[in-house]
Amino acid sequence: MTPTEFIEKLHARDVALLGGRLLLSLIFVHEGLQLATHFEGAEKAMAALGIGAPLLVATIALQLGAGLSVALGILARLGAVGLGLFCLMTASLFHTNFASQNELLHFEKDLAIAGGMFILALSGSGRFSLNRALGRFVKSRAGEGAKVEAIEPHPSVGETSLPV
Template identity: 80%
Template sequence: MTPTELAEKLHIRDAVLLAGRLLLSLIFVHEGLQLATHFEGAQKAMAALGVGTPLLFATIALQLGAGLSVALGIVARLGAVALGLFCLMTASLFHTNFASQNELLHFEKDLAIAGGMLILALSGAGRLSVDRVLIGMRGRGGEGAKVDPAESHS
């Protein structure tokens, strides 16, 4: 048995996709919770950057909603695209003072996360996802589940 055949048999690809999804989503779920639980401080900090309260609410909703979407594998492709675009916008709007090493690091971090999210959007969540469980349940119910060919790895 070749290493590739062994990996396929053990579904390592899906385990790696799950680990990647969890690692990518952690920062967004954590930051969304931080913003929500420390709302007044976040509101003041965002106002100093020219970001109003409605956009702060939208940011919290995006980070928590799309972050959980990616982590759990519920419409993960959509969540990944949303967070990838969010990272690109954040990098280009808030981290452009390249004279500061810290700002440059945040810019590069946002680009790297955006790249990971775009790769996830192309690859899909894999078999270890809530969507896959729901598709499996629907398929057992006799409705004949339609499976995204990009998700099929058998």
């Protein structure tokens, strides 16, 4: 058995995708919950930055909705693109005072998270995801002979892998 065959048998790629999805989504789900549970304080803090309540509600919805979609692996590509764009906007709008080491760190962190999200959007959620489970369920309900495509193809299908 070659090393590549051994890794494929362990589903290491899918385990790494699951771990990466969970780690990437944690910050968004946590922050969305914090903003939602401390809405009045968040509203005051956002108002000081010139952000009104409607945008705060949209931010909470994006962080919770897309964060959970990435974590659970349902429409994870869409959630990852949304969160990646959110990180780019956050970095360019709120963390541009590079004289402050803290602001520079937040800018770089947002860029790094955006990069991870865009990579996730390209690779898909992998075998250990609700997309995959729902696809199997729909296929089993349709019967053996029915042709039903998975909700999101497995990353090894098609041309989703990057040349190395």
